[in-house]
Amino acid sequence: GENVEQHPSTLSVQEGDSAVIKCTYSDSASNYFPWYKQELGKRPQLIIDIRSNVGEKKDQRIAVTLNKTAKHFSLHITETQPEDSAVYFCAEAETGANSKLTFGKGITLSVRP
């Protein structure tokens, strides 16, 4: 991975609404795209990931979409809840023994009750 841009940097939504966070990347060789949720002072937790051979993946209220042509991938959270409030990081990596994750700068999601 080379560079991952994440935007917006902050997002505030009303409880029950949907939240969408987008990341763009520059390395065309990247083929693994995870999303992490990090609560204050805690470890990043993998919430969903996608590989380049699929365009979309869903897990209950969370989904990720990937557009390899445009080099961007997005996290979709539906029916947001206050406990979804956290910092979300996207990342990307190539497959292989020397693979390492490159993280975006993170977005602070606030869900207003």
Place this chain on the structure above:
Amino acid sequence: GAVVSQHPSWVICKSGTSVKIECRSLDFQATTMFWYRQFPKQSLMLMATSNEGSKATYEQGVEKDKFLINHASLTLSTLTVTSAHPEDSSFYICSARGTSPAYNEQFFGPGTRLTVL
């Protein structure tokens, strides 16, 4: 499964002292471990990649003589911050990857909060 622990969870030390942080994969063998540093309200910055039985690979700008990494076994990697100074105060997080690199997934430890006085 895939649990990674770190010890200590927090440490306060005086300037000039050295601090060792341990990262353990509890239920799987980690051929590769990664060390990250995270300053407040910032992203995770990779410091180095540690492979069992070989020298760590440091990222650009990370002093290898200051941040000593040892990956002595498939379940343990240590990071030693030598001659720590206040600017080294940060949240240090390790992660571990299993023996199938094709899967990429890294499992993170709970982090170590280092405060240098």
